[in-house]
Amino acid sequence: MNPIYLDHAATTPVHPEVLQAMLPFYQELYGNPSSTHSFGRAARTALNRFRDSMAGALGCLPAQLVFTSGGTESNNMAIFGLLNAQLDGKKHIITTQIEHHAVLHPYERLESLGYEVTYLPVGPTGLIQLEELEASIRPDTALISVMYVNNEVGTVQPIEQIGQLARGRQIPFHVDAVQALGKLTIDLGALPVDLMSFSAHKIYGPKGVGALYIGKNVMLTPHTLGGSQERKRRSGTENMAAIAGMSKAVELILPQLQDIGQHAWELRSLMISRLEQQLGTEGFTINGSLEQSIPHILNISFPGISTETLLMNLDLEGIAAASGSACTSGSLEISHVLQAMHLPENVTNSAVRFSFGMGNSKEQIEIAAHKIATIVGRLRTR
Ligand SMILES: Cc1ncc(COP(=O)(O)O)c(C=O)c1O
The missing domain is CATH 3.40.640.10 (Type I PLP-dependent aspartate aminotransferase-like (Major domain))
Structure with missing residues (x-):
């Protein structure tokens, strides 16, 4: 893997x-x-x-x-x-x-x-x-x-x-x-x-x-x-x-700014559309604004599943994501950014940040989205 x-x-x-x-x-x-x-x-x-x-x-x-x-x-x-x-x-x-x-x-x-x-x-x-x-x-x-x-x-x-x-x-x-x-x-x-x-x-x-x-x-x-x-x-x-x-x-x-931005935009769109296909639009929420943000960062919440549980399961499946800034990602601390955005607790405590780079391919995003949706589905039915 x-x-x-x-x-x-x-x-x-x-x-x-x-x-x-x-x-x-x-x-x-x-x-x-x-x-x-x-x-x-x-x-x-x-x-x-x-x-x-x-x-x-x-x-x-x-x-x-x-x-x-x-x-x-x-x-x-x-x-x-x-x-x-x-x-x-x-x-x-x-x-x-x-x-x-x-x-x-x-x-x-x-x-x-x-x-x-x-x-x-x-x-x-x-x-x-x-x-x-x-x-x-x-x-x-x-x-x-x-x-x-x-x-x-x-x-x-x-x-x-x-x-x-x-x-x-x-x-x-x-x-x-x-x-x-x-x-x-x-x-x-x-x-x-x-x-x-x-x-x-x-x-x-x-x-x-x-x-x-x-x-x-x-x-x-x-x-x-x-x-x-x-x-x-x-x-x-x-x-x-x-x-x-x-x-x-x-x-x-x-x-290469424009090309890199376009690539990130395509990866982010692909991730969102695949998650929508597998989990439905109600299955997750996007934190922040897709329009007023850079496409390289996608912060998503999966209400009902704690950030820590999801990150651990993703890691076991070989997907490295984060809960927010690297300094707090090792802890259970709720992100001060999401709190400042006044998001509900079930959103702040289930948020995961995916951030895309030059080395990521569409194929990787297909695999990652499928794994994320499968893990989320499994944890929700538990
Ligand atoms: C917005 C922002 N400011 C400052 C820093 C700290 O930068 P460095 O890791 O180079 O000290 C980071 C790193 O995560 C960051 O994202």
Whole structure:
């Protein structure tokens, strides 16, 4: 039985060309980019090339990208770095109830330090209301953070409009774009965003590397002090192999966005239609909105069957899916995202996230849908 991986929102396999791009930095190109000899200079030249290439692909200046250890660090660096650099005493932050924990937990820490945080609610599709965001802005609002694409239900927030609102009020705007990179076109030259977080392992790059975009005139207090790498914004010897991998992953995926999106759309439609055929339209519910989300993520509930039971049975049949974000998928915790969407308990406690990737075929989806429906049918008649 060949296992079927339907958990690409948790992580993706490393693309073979990405791996090839990384290997030289473990072999002949092992110089430290801060060294002045030829080994160091070769690494520095490569590092500049990777930064230039990524900046070109994302529409920003190379100096506006800082390489980090991933989405979590990028979010932490954006939030704490910005607030620590502000000297105007503003202590109010606006975010949403459905952010990833790599945003929510920093804000919880800041609350314990005296900041006030407004967590915007979402509707049943997982979207925030712009009017609600506007109404929550205060004279002491120091930062607005809204994720681009939700990692559990795939909802896409209106980042451009939020950014325009923030710009109009001169409030810095941070966007967690970890699930948007490789799915949506991102042109940082056109988007009204001040800080944007990225991660490589969601786009067929290696784990443990990411980037933070820092817009013009945005001041951050560095969270690591040391050898002054990354223009003193993140000290520490650069993870050259990982950066090489991330740059290659971005280079490979961005020209294919449309094809990859179309493929995901076909897989998602196939999965839904096969489940409808076997379980009936009443046999499951789709969480979120099929229109206002990326097609790569499909969150479905099978009322009457607990998420844990279903995931375990799917795993036994070789199908890898998730209950939500990877951090909580090992636990029985009910997703804070589905709770924020005010879905009934029998929906939140039976939700499973399937996320599609480049390596998935229609044949795999046919097999997976059949197995899912068979397991659901069996568990329901038990
Ligand atoms: C929306 C979002 N933000 C942040 C992260 C954290 O990224 P990383 O795993 O690179 O630290 C993830 C990972 O699941 C995510 O989905």
